[in-house]
Structure formats: structure tokens, C-alpha cells
Amino acid sequence: MGERSSIFDMIGPVMIGPSSSHTAGVVRIGRAANRVLGGMPEEAEITFYNSFARTYEGHGSDRAILAGIMDFKTDDERIKKSLDIAKEKDLKYKFKSVGNASIYHPNTVKLILTRKNRTVEVIGESLGGGLINISKVNGFSANFSVNLHTLILTNDDQKGSIAFISNVLANDECNIATMSVSRKGKSDLACMVIEMDSPLNPISIEYIRHLKWVHEVVYIPNIDL
Amino acid sequence: MKFLFDSFESWKNHCLENDLPVYQPVIDYEIQQKGKKEEHIWDGMQRALDVMRDAVNSGLTKDMTSHSGMVNNGAKKVYKSEKHVLNKGFTDMISRALAAKEVNSCMGKVVAAPTAGASGIMPGVLATLQAEHGISDKKITECMLVSAGIGLIIERNAGIAGAVGGCQAETGTAAAMAAGAIVHAFEGSIDQIFNSVGITIQCMLGLICDPVAGLVEVPCIVRNASAAAIAHSSAQIAIADMDAVIPVDECVMAMGEVGQSMEDRYKETALGGLANTPTGRSIAKRVLIQDIEMLPDEDKDED
Numbered sequence: 001m002g003e004r005s006s007i008f009d010m011i012g013p014v015m016i017g018p019s020s021s022h023t024a025g026v027v028r029i030g031r032a033a034n035r036v037l038g039g040m041p042e043e044a045e046i047t048f049y050n051s052f053a054r055t056y057e058g059h060g061s062d063r064a065i066l067a068g069i070m071d072f073k074t075d076d077e078r079i080k081k082s083l084d085i086a087k088e089k090d091l092k093y094k095f096k097s098v099g100n101a102s103i104y105h106p107n108t109v110k111l112i113l114t115r116k117n118r119t120v121e122v123i124g125e126s127l128g129g130g131l132i133n134i135s136k137v138n139g140f141s142a143n144f145s146v147n148l149h150t151l152i153l154t155n156d157d158q159k160g161s162i163a164f165i166s167n168v169l170a171n172d173e174c175n176i177a178t179m180s181v182s183r184k185g186k187s188d189l190a191c192m193v194i195e196m197d198s199p200l201n202p203i204s205i206e207y208i209r210h211l212k213w214v215h216e217v218v219y220i221p222n223i224d225l
Numbered sequence: 226m227k228f229l230f231d232s233f234e235s236w237k238n239h240c241l242e243n244d245l246p247v248y249q250p251v252i253d254y255e256i257q258q259k260g261k262k263e264e265h266i267w268d269g270m271q272r273a274l275d276v277m278r279d280a281v282n283s284g285l286t287k288d289m290t291s292h293s294g295m296v297n298n299g300a301k302k303v304y305k306s307e308k309h310v311l312n313k314g315f316t317d318m319i320s321r322a323l324a325a326k327e328v329n330s331c332m333g334k335v336v337a338a339p340t341a342g343a344s345g346i347m348p349g350v351l352a353t354l355q356a357e358h359g360i361s362d363k364k365i366t367e368c369m370l371v372s373a374g375i376g377l378i379i380e381r382n383a384g385i386a387g388a389v390g391g392c393q394a395e396t397g398t399a400a401a402m403a404a405g406a407i408v409h410a411f412e413g414s415i416d417q418i419f420n421s422v423g424i425t426i427q428c429m430l431g432l433i434c435d436p437v438a439g440l441v442e443v444p445c446i447v448r449n450a451s452a453a454a455i456a457h458s459s460a461q462i463a464i465a466d467m468d469a470v471i472p473v474d475e476c477v478m479a480m481g482e483v484g485q486s487m488e489d490r491y492k493e494t495a496l497g498g499l500a501n502t503p504t505g506r507s508i509a510k511r512v513l514i515q516d517i518e519m520l521p522d523e524d525k526d527e528d
Contacts, residue, residue: 004229007255007266010339010376010402011273011347011369017329018441019495020341020385051388051493055439058495058513060332079330106388106492128386128394130337197260 003145003177003195005131013130015074021107022052022059025126027079028223030068032134032146033111033122035220041113044069049108052126053097061096065109074130092138105135140191141182148177148195152218153208157183157190161213165192172204189215227257230377233419233473240415247415248370254377272364273336277325277348280335283359284324291331293512295442300324313455314357322349322453326446339376342392342434342441343399345449347372350403350456354410364410371409372402375422382474384483387434390484392448397429397480400452400459407460421456421463423473426480428455433491435498438509444499464476 008011015024034040037163046065048056056062060079067082070089078085086093101108105125112121123136134142144150151169155161162181169176174196183190199221209217228239228250239250255261261269283289284300286329291297304320323475326345329335335344351368354360379398380444384390404421432511437443469476490497499505 002260005377005380006259007251007271007370007373007377009268010272010334010373010380012338014273014276014334014336015341017332017335017341019345020337020339021388022441024337024341049285051489055436055493055495058436058439059441075334077334106489107386126386128340128380128384128389130341 003147006147009131013074014140015130016077016079016178019059019061020130021126021128022055022061023079024066024074024130025064025107025128025132026061026064026109027068028130028132028146029109029122029126030065030111031071032124032132032220032222033113033120034069034071035146036117036122036137036152036218037113037115037118037120038218039115040070040089040091041115042090042092043114044091045096045112046093047096047098047110049098049101049104049110051106052109053099056095056097061109063098063113066091066093069111070111075151090104096123108135125201128130137193140193141180142193143178143180144193144195146223147201148197149222151192151194151196151200153192153194153212153214153221154216155190155192156213156215157185157187158213159188161190162192165194165208168204168208169194169200172201174200176197229373230254231381233378233422233477236374236378238413244470245524247409247418248367248374251370251374254374257406258454265268266370267366270366270369271362273338274351274365274369276334276336277338278352280325280328280333280344281321281348281352282324283333284326284328285320289324289327289331291440291442293440293442293508294435294464295508296327296330296446297441298327299446300327314353318353318357318453318457319450322346322450323446324448325349330440330442330446338372338402339380339398340387340395342387342445343395343449343452346396346399346403346452346456347406349449349453350407351357352458354407358410360410368406368409371418372406375402375405379477379480382477389492390480391487391491392432392434393429393480394484395434396448396452397426397432399428400456403423403453403456404459404463404476407456411460411464413464417463417466419473420469421459423469423471423476424459424462425455426473426476427469428459430476430480431483433487433498434493435491435500436493436495437505438512439493439495439500440512471497
């Protein structure tokens with residue numbers, strides 16, 4: 001956990017019960033995944049791991065994750081009815097359970113979301129008290145909390161790319177809080193996940209998007225959790 | 226100078242060196258780390274207090290039954306009881322903690338403080354401070370800031386999730402936060418506040434998380450009441466300057482160690498303790514869908 005908690009994580013969040021890790025945190029993971037995808041999916045495959053695997057239904061985690069995917073906030077009274085609302089909105093969903101996945105945090109959920117032929121895979125950890133960490137996006141290590149402003153770049157693995165991007169951010173007076181960089185292999189696809197203290201200018205995001213060696217840009221302003 | 230809530234000792238020293246009231250570093254931390262304005266911090270605490278009081282009132286007045294049937298208007302029964310094992314104030318306090326927690330179990334709106342499983346403790350304690358002693362909202366929000374600081378340190382050094390540290394991490398942390406709030410409401414010293422935290426952890430240490438059927442109902446609801454009672458006994462002990470002997474930071478360390486060594490079946494997995502009793506198992510069978518497929522660990526196969 002890179003980022004320090006807020007005092008409103010200790011006295012908060014204001015949320016729909018029953019469980020901060022299994023309900024509120026799961027709503028937040030769903031919202032983060034919604035932002036990574038860029039909207040509500042048409043299809044969602046949701047896998048609950050470890051502590052989640054047996055108890056997700058009892059804690060309402062199934063309703064919570066769908067509510068989050070539909071971008072409801074943690075204190076939205078509609079969470080209780082989200083299974084029905086998802087059906088009304090033609091969101092096809094499927095739940096799976098996996099136990100004993102020792103490589104994952106005790107409260108882990110994996111989402112495979114599809115929207116207009118684009119599929120993203122997001123793995124989120126619910127840390128307790130509604131705090132979350134998005135540990136992976138599309139197989140790349142991510143580690144962001146959606147409490148800050150997050151930039152996710154998929155790009156060619158080439159020299160100077162990190163320096164280039166950090167220079168663009170610096171020109172926007174964006175301070176980098178955390179940064180995760182990983183790649184599929186040498187000179188293959190790479191991914192940068194950057195958390196920033198302040199928002200990035202829309203024009204800078206467009207500029208980065210038009211760079212030849214950048215394949216995809218996802219920008220997630222801090223979600224008002 | 227930045228203060229980051231790594232330990233109680235450093236919190237105390239920071240206050241003494243800079244001549245600050247105990248809640249001020251909590252405000253400074255939020256401004257520095259999260260870019261909040263001070264007025265928003267006070268407003269946010271006031272809003273949380275409002276939601277807490279609403280939860281207490283809802284639980285004491287509205288129908289509170291859960292899908293499983295395990296929650297069935299228990300708080301109201303206690304609140305209306307004509308027999309008082311101690312006095313009416315104690316019965317009311319217990320009822321308020323139960324009430325807010327029942328609202329949580331019935332998918333109503335609560336403040337996770339620090340977690341939803343423990344969301345009856347702070348409301349029970351704070352509403353009682355106001356009912357019994359007429360303490361103002363302003364003072365109560367100060368107390369809540371103290372509680373938040375206590376939570377930050379325990380989160381950092383032991384953990385606050387039942388799945389990571391057992392029930393001690395959830396209701397134990399909430400009780401510690403509540404004890405500190407009570408002592409601050411009574412104008413206790415920093416030493417007394419932190420002593421109340423240490424004593425509370427000593428009392429809550431080792432408590433496992435064993436929810437029947439995996440639901441946040443049994444024993445969570447009655448443990449919110451007992452944790453609120455322990456917060457009061459710890460505050461009473463600390464405010465009289467009885468020594469906790471083990472310093473508060475070492476109590477937190479012990480809580481972390483106990484949490485780490487606790488078996489997984491006692492960490493919210495609903496596999497041990499009360500969840501694994503014959504009645505617990507039969508309730509699970511009745512209320513949960515049983516066709517949950519436990520897949521082989523697909524990620525191990527990939528590696």
C-alpha cells in the first residue's frame with residue numbers, strides 16, 4: 001500500500017452495509033474497473049477469490065460489484081437492488097468462485113469486462129474499511145487506489161519513454177505520487193500506471209495519446225468516493 | 226513539520242514539542258496528505274456524526290429484520306427492557322450500539338468506523354456521550370478526529386480488516402477509537418487517551434472473526450455492544466490513571482502479531498468458531514445458495 005489512508009477512511013466511508021471490505025470496497029473496485037473500461041460494460045465476468053469466494057453472497061458483494069460496475073457510489077441506496085437493475089440495463093453478468101489462490105490478497109476480485117468489442121481485465125484487492133488497491137490491469141502490475149488521479153499507458157517498450165512521459169507531467173505541474181512500470185518482454189508491450197496529486201490537462205492527455213509509440217491511454221480523475 | 230501517524234509515542238511527542246491539542250495533528254495530516262481544507266474536515270466529521278445518529282435512531286424505531294432472519298429487531302427489545310442489570314444509561318448505551326449495527330446488517334446507511342462490521346461502536350458511544358453528558362457536536366467532532374488518528378496508527382501497524390487480523394482488528398480498533406473519544410470528551414490528557422487505547426486492545430486481543438454463514442450478523446452485532454462496553458470500562462480505568470503497564474504501541478504490535486498468526490478459518494472465512502458449530506452450519510446451509518463452485522486454482526496452473 002503506497003498511499004496513506006485518509007482520516008475519512010477511519011471515520012468513513014458513509015456506506016450501505018453490511019461489510020466495508022465486502023460491500024463498500026467492492027463497490028469501489030467496480031467503479032475503478034468501470035473507469036478503466038471507460039463506461040458500463042455489456043458483459044461482466046466476476047471472480048471472487050479466497051475470503052471472498054465463500055462469503056461473497058452473504059456480504060452482498062455480488063450486488064456491490066455490479067453496483068460499482070454501473071458507477072453507483074458506496075452510499076447509494078440502489079446497491080441493495082443492483083442485481084435487478086443490472087438486468088434492466090442489459091448488463092450480462094456471471095459470478096465465479098476460486099479458493100486457495102495463495103498468490104492473491106485474502107479479499108481479491110477479478111473482473112473481465114467487455115464493452116463495444118473492447119475487453120479489460122482488472123484485479124482489485126479490498127484492504128478493509130473500504131480501502132482498495134487495483135493490483136493489476138490487463139495483466140500488468142498497476143497498484144493504484146483511485147483516490148488520486150491515475151494515468152494508465154500501454155506503449156512500446158523503448159528507451160526514454162518513462163523520462164518523456166514524466167517530463168510531460170512535470171510541464172503540467174503534476175507531482176507523481178506512485179508509478180508502476182512493467183512489460184510483457186524486452187521491446188514488447190509495456191505499461192505505465194502513474195498516480196498524480198493533481199489533474200492532468202486534457203490537451204496533455206491528447207498529446208500523449210497521439211504519440212506513435214503509445215497504444216492506449218486511460219485517464220482516471222480521482223473518483224469522488 | 227510533517228507528522229504521519231506511525232506511532233502513538235511520536236503523536237504524543239509531536240503534540241508536546243509543538244504545544245498542540247491532541248486532535249490538531251489529525252487535521253494537519255489530512256490537509257497535508259489529502260489536500261483538504263480545514264472547514265471540509267470539520268464538515269465531513271459533522272456529516273459522519275449525523276449519519277451515525279440517524280443509524281442509531283433508525284435501529285431503535287424502524288423495522289430491522291435481515292434476509293437470513295438472524296436479525297430481528299434485537300436493539301428495540303433491549304431498549305424497551307424494563308430490567309436493568311446496571312442502570313438505564315447502560316441499557317440505552319448497549320441498545321444504541323446494537324441499533325446502528327442492525328441497520329448495517331440490513332443493508333442500511335452507516336459510517337464504517339473503521340469498518341462496517343464495527344459500525345455500531347462509535348455511534349453507540351458518541352450518542353451516549355451526548356445523551357448522558359450533553360456534550361456538544363463541536364466537542365464530539367473533536368473526539369472523532371482523535372478516534373481517526375488512533376485508527377490510522379492501528380491500521381498501519383496491525384491492520385483493521387477481519388480477513389487480515391480477525392475481529393480484534395475490526396471491533397477491537399473501533400473500541401480503541403471509541404475509548405479515546407470518551408477520554409477526550411472528559412478532557413483527559415494525551416497519556417490517559419493513549420492508555421485507554423492500550424487497555425482496550427488488551428481487552429479485545431485475540432478475538433476471532435467467525436461470522437455465521439459469512440453474514441455480518443452473528444456474532445458481529447452483540448460484539449458491537451460488548452466492544453462499546455469495553456470502550457467505557459477502558460476509558461474509566463484510564464481516566465483514573467491506572468497504569469496499562471504495556472505501552473500502547475506495544476499493545477498494537479501484539480495485536481498485529483496475534484492477527485498474523487491467526488488461522489485463516491478465524492479470519493472472516495466462515496469456516497471456524499461459531500460459524501462451524503452445528504447450528505451455525507445449518508443456518509449457512511439454509512440461507513446461502515449451495516451451488517457455489519470451488520474451482521481449482523487456475524492461476525497456479527498457468528504458472
